[in-house]
Amino acid sequence: MVLPGPHDTVRVVPLFVPDEVKAPTLEAQAAATPPHLTYEGGQLLTSVEVFTVFWGSAWTAAQSQLATQINAFFDNILTSPLMDQLGEYSTGSYHIGHGKRIGTATITKPALHHTVSDHAIQHMLNQEIATNSQFPQPGPNVLYFVYLQPGVAVVQGGSRSCQAFCGYHDAINNTIFYAVMPFANCGGCLGSMSTLDALTSTSSHELCEAITDAIPGQGWYDQNNGEIGDICAWQTKKIGNYTVQQEWSNNAGACV
Numbered sequence: 001m002v003l004p005g006p007h008d009t010v011r012v013v014p015l016f017v018p019d020e021v022k023a024p025t026l027e028a029q030a031a032a033t034p035p036h037l038t039y040e041g042g043q044l045l046t047s048v049e050v051f052t053v054f055w056g057s058a059w060t061a062a063q064s065q066l067a068t069q070i071n072a073f074f075d076n077i078l079t080s081p082l083m084d085q086l087g088e089y090s091t092g093s094y095h096i097g098h099g100k101r102i103g104t105a106t107i108t109k110p111a112l113h114h115t116v117s118d119h120a121i122q123h124m125l126n127q128e129i130a131t132n133s134q135f136p137q138p139g140p141n142v143l144y145f146v147y148l149q150p151g152v153a154v155v156q157g158g159s160r161s162c163q164a165f166c167g168y169h170d171a172i173n174n175t176i177f178y179a180v181m182p183f184a185n186c187g188g189c190l191g192s193m194s195t196l197d198a199l200t201s202t203s204s205h206e207l208c209e210a211i212t213d214a215i216p217g218q219g220w221y222d223q224n225n226g227e228i229g230d231i232c233a234w235q236t237k238k239i240g241n242y243t244v245q246q247e248w249s250n251n252a253g254a255c256v
Helices: 019-032 064-077 081-089 118-131 195-212
Strands: 012-014 049-055 100-107 115-117 142-148 153-156 165-172 176-181 236-239 242-245
Touching (some): 012 195, 049 064, 049 118, 064 100, 064 195, 064 242, 100 118, 115 118, 118 165, 118 176, 165 195, 176 195, 195 242
Parallel strands (some): 115 153, 142 176
Antiparallel strands (some): 012 165, 165 176, 236 242
16 A cells, blocks of 8 residues: 655555455554544535546547446445445534436547556646536535546556555545546456456445545544555445445444
């Protein structure tokens, strides 16, 4: 997992590590610092409005069916028990409920090469929001999910996807909430799953974190263990036909 810098917080999906390798480390961490999320007073996404952005020409050709499947995943999961279980993190000001997908767009310009920086992704979002009528305007529940085509790595926080992480979420100027999903085409981001299952698992990780910690570190956060999804990374379950990640429950004291 990417470690936080002096003004940053852990907010990435780490690479998959087999159980036989990671178990001793996790047990030692759990014994030293049992997970517990604390509300830091920041914004939550109470009725999340997901807008999917598929960046790259492959999404209009070879990966078009996968894009359709990802959109169907959000249509299903945003009114599913996964959203219901997040209700325990409602506060006096924010009541977490069901969400909806409010649209999708595929963009092919600027053309992607082998790497793209988080700065470039932020620039793209700002530009499209300002000039592309397909894009909704930012709002207190709007969450842009950016999916990148195969062969494109993301550089964020000095680290590179498929070498250090598989996805992340952040906020531009604390007002534009977004998540980034590099294509799952390496062992560290696939585990033993199919591409679709790996992407829905990673997407659910970042979805739940964005809802409960919209501005990383200012919502529900554990200073030792990170966000709701970090604690349960790569522990999955099925909701209907979709693979999602389990999320930490303070009430249950476990990943559920």
